[in-house]
Every structure is written in C-alpha cells, then in structure tokens.
Amino acid sequence: MVSSTFADRPIKKLVLFDVDGTLSPARQAASAEMLQVLSEVRKKVVIGFVGGSDLKKIEEQLSVLGHTAKDDFDYAFAENGLTAYKMGKELSSQSFIGWLGEEKYKKMVNFILHYLADIDIPVKRGTFIEHRNGMMNVSPIGRNATIEERHAFNAFDKVHKIRATFVKVLEEKFADYGLTFAIGGEISFDVFPCGWDKTYALRHVEDEGFEEIHFFGDKTYKGGNDYEIYTDPRTIGHSVTSPADTMKELRELFLS
DSSP states (O other), X not given: OOOGGGTTXXXXXXXXXXXXXXXXXXXXXXXXXXXXXXXXXXXXXXXXXXXXXXXXXXXXXXXXXXXXXXXXXXXXXXXXXXXXXXXXXXXXXXXXXXXHOHHXXXXXXXXXXXXXXXXXXXXXXSOOEEEOSSOEEEOSSOTTOOHHHHHHHHHHHHXXXXXXXXXXXXXXXXXXXXXXXXXXXXXXXXXXXXXXXXGGGGGGTTTSOOSEEEEEESOOSTTBTTHHHHHOTTSEEEEOSSHHHHHXXXXXXXXX
C-alpha cells in the first residue's frame, strides 16, 4: 500500500526520469512544454528525477520559469540518489571519498590527470575532474567547455571512442577498487562504488509500496549511466532518444 504522503494520486505508480537527454538537452534547461507535461503527469502518479550531476546543476536545468525542481518533483535524486529529497525534505546521504579512502582516491586522481595530459583531442578547457559527494566525474575536454564545444566533442568521441577507451584503461588499472565507470551526457563519465549507480535511488522508495516503478532514460545501453536502473527487475524501463520522445511516451502512457 502506498504511503499516505501520496494518497492524492489516482495511479499508485512511481515514474523516475534521467535528466540530460531525457528531460532536457544535455546541461541545458528543460522546456516549458516539458514542465507542463510533467505537471500533468504528476496529478496522476508520483514523479522523481535521478541525475548523475550534483543538485545545483540539475536545479539549473529544471528550476526554470519560476519552477523549483525540489517542489516540482516528489523525489529529487542527485548524484544517483546519494543526495536525495522527498517532498522537499532531505534524506540520508553518503560520501564517495569516505567509502574509498583518501589514499586510493589520490592514487586514482593522479593516474587520471597523467592520462588526461596525454590525450590528444581538438579542444581542452578546464575542470577535467569534478569531485561530487557520491562520485567523481571525469571529462577529457573539461566541464568548462561551451555548448558548441560539447557537441563537437561528443561527435568526435563517437568516432574516436575517447571516453570508452579511457574507461577500459581505468577498469583494468583499478580492478580491485570495486568501482563502476559509467559514460553519461556528452563529455564525461562517472566513477562511483559498485552499487552506487542509479539503482541507489531505489533504496529510498522501496518501502513506499508502489505498484510499479517506471524509469525513462537515454543512456540505457551497457556502459551508459542509465543501464543498471533501466534493466533492474524492480523497474519498467523506457529508452528514449530525446526530451520530445519522453513527452510522446508520457502522453501515450498517462495522458491519453
């Protein structure tokens, strides 16, 4: 039985969404149309986002036109759920460095920086490693790249497999660390403890008694950062190609 918190929803289901490429273009704001569709869907089911980025970045994308992300979604899961909110109230959190240990973390960071220095790509900007509470984010081009530079790198990466090759090297070098390396967005990949992928967010909802949990994501292929939650037996996965595709499926499933 679904908790009384969500007694007003006629359909006792939870619908979770990836952010980049699913609710909005990568690192860009969601459209007014998307927010309107989500508002209509929320009248029927419980909704939440599950993003790999930190909450500040996600809020920049979803808190637009006077909206506030933590208010417009019943669940807000940043960093795969390591930072979590239910109805605007913060839930328990974990620390990546606390779990891994400072020495192992430093050894991996040093290796990554040396590897990044030797990568030959058309453009390099800044912030190649970003420490987050629940993970490390690594970007060969740097997170300070412009939108146009991000698109160009993504096209380059599809041909030259920069990120996929980098991930394979790290998987072999740090095989005993118990880490997952997941490609996401256009320019980076995430590093986090095994089990701290997006399925981590499900820990926060498992006692709610939802009839079904649906998940929408675009990086649902093996190695993508939506793969684990998309294929998890606890969820019904929906692989989408764009925010427009997400809206189309939502209208067909819940608004027709």
